[in-house]
């Protein structure tokens with residue numbers, strides 16, 4: 088099995104993956120437990136390698152390459168270009184634009200855009216990752232002149248929570264701790280964030296119920312949409328932004344505001360204007376980057392590589408990984 092820890096920079100990545108053959112061999116070994124090839128169509132283990140490097144299933148008799156069922160299926164590009172793209176997108180704090188990527192790996196801008204969109208599909212947010220302990224909830228509104236200003240900072244009566252020109256995004260952040268290499272407790276946080284139609288009770292509370300375990304302490308602002316969370320089995324603590332009461336002991340939503348500003352920097356610094364149609368994918372990317380920010384470049388690449396060949400990991404796996412590290 089390949090040791091991903093050696094890929095701590097792009098030179099080590101490109102010198103290891105110096106041929107299409109090595110790239111494919113790595114996919115085969117990582118995807119199928121040291122080369123025990125499984126048919127992607129019927130799940131049969133009895134497969135033979137053909138002379139052209141593809142495989143033939145002895146049960147359903149279909150031929151397939153090691154790329155079937157991965158994000159690389161049907162690609163005409165050398166795999167190393169995909170690997171470099173994944174490395175760049177996972178190691179650059181603010182992401183990589185399609186213009187930058189097209190120059191970096193010598194493909195057209197539209198190809199680079201397509202690759203980035205495909206790579207973004209690798210990290211949808213799943214409710215397999217539920218939050219507990221202490222969770223901050225908050226909303227931001229994207230679009231319009233006052234975009235990105237937190238609601239408490241905006242000019243009164245000119246914007247509010249109108250969703251006519253702005254898209255609401257709802258976020259939840261679990262505050263957590265892990266044990267670092269030195270055996271010390273270090274704080275860490277994980278985020279889920281979604282584009283929503285409205286920021287009313289009927290929209291937000293089902294999302295909270297889906298992603299946050301009952302019994303969790305949920306910290307929100309004074310928005311009416313959060314009324315009744317205690318009845319749903321949560322310990323509800325409220326920050327009153329209107330009364331300039333931002334932090335009382337550990338009752339605050341400042342941590343998730345850190346995520347919003349990280350997202351803002353990513354969009355402003357790299358992607359500029361994002362259409363509503365693609366907004367969720369950029370949010371997913373920002374969430375991925377946030378949730379893996381305590382990892383180093385090689386760990387993040389290993390995680391992305393694993394997902395690219397179809398082995399989905401959840402944040403819970405990552406948390407376990409960090410705790411054991």
Ligand SMILES: [Zn+2]
Nearest residue numbers: 126129144147
């Ligand atoms: Zn088969």
